[in-house]
Amino acid sequence: MSRFVSAGSGDGQPATEQDEAWSKAQQQIEATKQQKAIASQQGGGTSLFETLQANKGVPSLDEDEVDFLESVSSASRTKEAEMKRETLEQLEAFRKQQEEAENAAQQDEGLEAPEATESWSVGSRKRKKGREKEGLGGLKVRRVSTAGKDTVATKASPAVSPSGEKEGSEPAKAPETSAIEAEAGNERVATAEVGLSLVAMSTKQFGNLAPWSEPAWSHGIPSPYYNDSHRKLRDLLRAYVNEHILPYSLEWEAKGEAPRNEALKWAQSGFCFADVPHPYRSQDVLGPAGIPVDELDVFHTLISTDETSRVEGGVMTSLGGASVIGIPPVIHHGTDEQKRKWLPGLATWETSFCLGITEPSGGSDVANIQTTAIKSPDDRFYTVNGWKKWITGAPWATHMTTAVRTGGPGMGGVSVLVIPMDSPGLSWRRIPNSGQNAGGASLVELDEVKVPVENLLGIEGQGFRTIMVNFNRERYIMAVGCNRKARTCLTIAFEYANKRMTFGKPLIANQIIASKFSTLARYIESHWAWLEQIAYAVQQSPKGWQDPDAAGRIALAKVQGGRIQEMANREAQQVLGGAGYQRGGPGAPVEQMSRDLRMMVVGGGSEEIISDLALRQETQLAKRRGWKL
Incomplete structure (x- = not known):
């Protein structure tokens, strides 16, 4: 009972x-x-x-x-x-009847019935793919492996007969196809290929499965941007960071640097310095995730930045130095001799770069830097005098890519020198900042420092442009970092709100709390889509990151990323309460981020300066397109 x-x-x-x-x-x-x-x-x-x-x-x-x-x-x-x-x-x-009817119709027309070729599966159904070969001459079938199953995509290329000869070499043996029919067939195949690729991408989930905790493509949302190479990099880099870096990152941040053996391990992992071309790389270090560097694209950069931005504080700078922003001018504007001299040693820490632009008198106003470089009468060296401030990675750098004034006032007098950090007259000391302690931000003094003229990057007096296009990649990386850090705030707070019981119910059951997450999701997801669009545009540009026309959009994406991270950090701390203010515990990454935040917002150019830059640049582009008031 x-x-x-x-x-x-x-x-x-x-x-x-x-x-x-x-x-x-x-x-x-x-x-x-x-x-x-x-x-x-x-x-x-x-x-x-x-x-x-x-x-x-x-x-x-x-x-x-x-x-x-x-x-x-x-x-x-x-x-x-x-x-x-x-x-x-x-x-x-019914399918058998349909196949018999089609075969009979083809025989009535004097055509050979298609062979009983292998089948391919969609869901639980099986369909004949022999029809793909009928009326679609000039196409070959390729397989795309997806979650342990084979799907079939098609790609335009000369089809080969069983005898090894290309179809069309003997017109009498092949049915004639009109130009219109052939074009229509190619369009159908192209559409099918895109559709099957999107299905393949959407079959595998990745990472944290909570809402908005990963970029949409990692949660199975179809995207045209990513392929197996991107997924391989994402998966292996996530595993490396989870095992070797993330568990120790806050400890290393508190100490002010990562262990040097871990920095060497990171340099030799292949995940960093991916933009160094093959002739100038260490031959002992493969590309990231074993991917050849000449196969890397801007979306690999997007993924690498997103994955490493899961680490808070200045730890990633301590592991890789500031070479990520210090070596691009060498790669894009250095001579062959300079590249062979400085780049191969990156993987062994024989060389490491920082970027010296900001000065005590200002940072974003590059055209008005005060550090001078006077060329000697015999044209053998420059004598450099001045100060550089908040120079990230200076404690571990062997060289500083430095903005100096070699001429008169304004942007036309700016040049770029690579200055050895052990040069007589150069000294530095760390600056105690609020956050990113392991980033090693320092004040660098240059007092009568002699620099060989061979260390000039590019042409004297044209350094302003070198610096500005270098900002494209730096600001984009910071924008991606802001997006991931905002996502981290959302994820930690969301999980906490679901577990935390208040007044007899989960915290997230309160509508005012729940609305915080949907609002953050709107900003984070739309910003990520913008970052993907910019990545695609840079990828398609012949100039790549050096394209000056991309500067305005990248600058605004960086501004928006900083705003979103600020909002996400604030809302996460509101949801976490005391746990978001405490060092250690479930809210520790959010607390650390609250101290790192200013660097993400001001670094790489304050939002006021680069917002104005974006407006002026986009106005110029509009005029070039023919816009008139």
Whole structure:
């Protein structure tokens, strides 16, 4: 006999009144409930809470009732299985009839019936792919492996007959196809290829499965931008960071640097310095995830930055130095001799670069830098005097890519020198900042420092442009970092809000709390889509990162990323409460980020300066397109 104490019943109708067996079962259950309600002698003063407490852990049905319902359910499942089997048999018979009709029609037209070729599966159905070869001459079939299953895509190329000869070499043996039909066939195949590629991308989930915790493509949302190479890099880099860096990052941040053996391991992993071309790379270090560097594109940069930005503080700078921003001017503007001299040693830490632009008098106003470089009368060296401030990675750098004034005022007097950090007259000391302690930000003094003229990058007096186009990649990397860090805030706060109980219910059950997450998601996801669009534009540009026309959009993406990270960090701390203010514990990354935040917003150019830059640049581009007031 069931010991369930009734707290009242609703007026709902039976779910399947047409089923006689189910109706009888319902009537029997209702009769049993009424008897139990009378037997329970529940007093009129019993509260709903007391009733619910009495019901805890008590089964609502006794064993006889459960057995009866099981028999009804089993009969229903048997009936459904029989209907499904009959339907599949009818469908298979229909397909055979359709195939026979098509073969007969082809024979009537004097054409050979297609061979019984291998089939490909979509879901649980099988279709013949022999039809792909009919009317689609000049196409070959390739397989795309997806989650352990093979799907088929098609790619335009000369089809080869079983004898090894290309189709079309003997026109008499092949049916003629009009130009219109051939073009239509190619369009259908191109559409099918894109569709199958998108399906392939959407079959595998990755990383944290909580809402918005990963970029959309990692959660199976179809995207045209990513391929197997991108997924390989993402997967292997995520595994490396999770094992070797993330568990220790806050400890290293507190100490002010990562262990040097870990920095060497990171340099030799191949994940960093991916933009160094083959002739100038260490031959002992493969490309990231074993991918040849000449196969890398801008989306590999996007993925690498996103994955490493999961690490808070200045730890990634300590691991790789500031070479990520210090070596691009060498790569793009250095001579062959300079590249061979400085770049191969990056993988062994024989060389490491920082970028020296910002000065005590200002940073974003590059055209007005004060550090001077006077060429000697014999044209053998420059004498450099001045200061550089907040120079990230200076403690571990062997060279500083430095903006100096070799001429008169304004941008036309700016040049770029590579200055050895062990030069006589050069000294530095670390600056105690609020956050990114492991980034090694330093004040560098240059007092009568002699620099060989061979260390000039590019042409004297044209350094301003070298610096500005270098900002494209730096600001884009920072924009991606802001997006990931905002996503980290959302993820930590979302998981906390689902677990944290307040006033008898999860914190996220409060509408005002839930709305914070949907708002953050709108900003983070739309910003990521913008970053993907910029990556595609840079990838398609012949100038790549050096394209000055991309500067405005990249600058605004960096501004927007900083704003989003600020908002996400604030809202996460509001949700976490004290846990978001405490060093250590579940909110530790959010707390660390609150101290790192200013660097992400101001570094690479303050939002006020680069917003103005973007407006001026986009106005110039509009005028070039023919826009007039």
